[in-house]
Amino acid sequence: MIVVATEDFKVYHGVVTELRDRGVSFTTIEPGDEWPERTRVAVVAAGDAVEVPDGVEVVRAESDRPRQAVESAISTLRGGDGRTVIGIDPGERPGIAVLHGEMVVAAFQVPAAEAGEIVRREVEDAVDPVVRIGDGARLVGARIIDDxxxxxxxxxxxxxxxxxxxxxxxxxxDVLAAVNIARLDGEEIESRPIEPTAGELTRIKDRSREASDTNRAIGEGLARRVAAGELTVEEALAEHGGTGSDDGEETDDGERPTDAESDDA
Incomplete structure (x- = not known):
């Protein structure tokens, strides 16, 4: 059983609310009261000096981080090792899963630009955290790793x-894939190459053609900026429309105009 024992109202309110939202069985006592016989995890405020029975695990809660305390308490109760593992299925909207031991404690699906901030927030104060990211969507994955x-x-x-x-x-x-990725061992890396391949640039150009009202693809320069995460396809199309053909625009059949064709125009 999880027992909440604190006189800190903010900690009490935050932890109890989180436990109720998750449907977790728990009880509360005043510090100094007799502990229930089935107590396995005690949640107390970070600054409290509370004596607990032998064999009871103690989780210290910050008033502004009740969710993290509850996640730690649940993981301890279920016998997990408590390690924070974050799985990421990369893409334009990556799936992100946060595990404490074997238990999924949080999940997200956000634009790729927000993934780094979520990871940094979830591993704050975590002991021995690790991020496991899928090897697909290489360019997006590389940007997330750098972030x-x-x-x-x-x-x-x-x-x-x-x-x-x-x-x-x-x-x-994507979120379920992130859970599976989190549970697989990978190869430790510090970065991934971000130079796009010819095939990746072609796919970006094809996407821009499909999104264009005039069936015209962006050129290689803008495609590289999309690949690097500097622009979305929509932003690249808007810039392409305002700059004419100075980025190597393609015609409707995918070919760049020749000098003769340009002169005839």
């Missing part, structure tokens, strides 16, 4: 990590 900083990162073979999605599960694939 994380100071957290060990493992590159994971994400083959087969996206599960079959049955009825009603649409949109959950």
């Amino acid at each position: 994380i900083q100071s957290v060990p990162v493992e590159l994971v073979d994400e083959t087969g990590t996206t599960p079959y999605l049955g009825s009603g599960a649409r949109g959950m694939g």
Whole structure:
């Protein structure tokens, strides 16, 4: 059983609210009261001096971080090792899963530009955290890795990590893949090459053509900026429309105009 024992009202309110929201069984006592016989985890305020029975694990809660304390308490109660592991399925809107031991304690799906901030927040004060990121969507993954900083990162073979999605599960694939990625050992890395391949540039150009009202693709210069994360496809199309053909624009058949064609124009 989890027992909350603190006179700090902010800690008490935050922790109890989190426990109730998650449907976790718990009880509360005043510091100095007799502890219930089934107590396994005690949640107390960070500054409290509270004596607990032998064999009871203590989780200290900050008033502005009740969720982290509750996650630690639940993980301890279930016998997890408590290590924070974050799995990321990279893409334009990466799936992100946060595990304490074997238990999923949080999940997100956000624009790629926000992924680094979420990771930094979730590993703050964590002991021995690790980030495991899938090896797909290489350019997006490289940007996320560069943005994380100071957290060990493992590159994971994400083959087969996206599960079959049955009825009603649409949109959950990236998050579920992130959970599976978090549970796989990977190769520790510090960065990934971000230079786009010719095939990646071609795919970006194709995406821009599909998004264009005039069926015209952006040129290589803008495609490289999209690949580097400096622009979205939509922003590149807007810039392309305002600059004419100085970025090497392509014609409707995908070919660059020749000098003769340009002169005839």
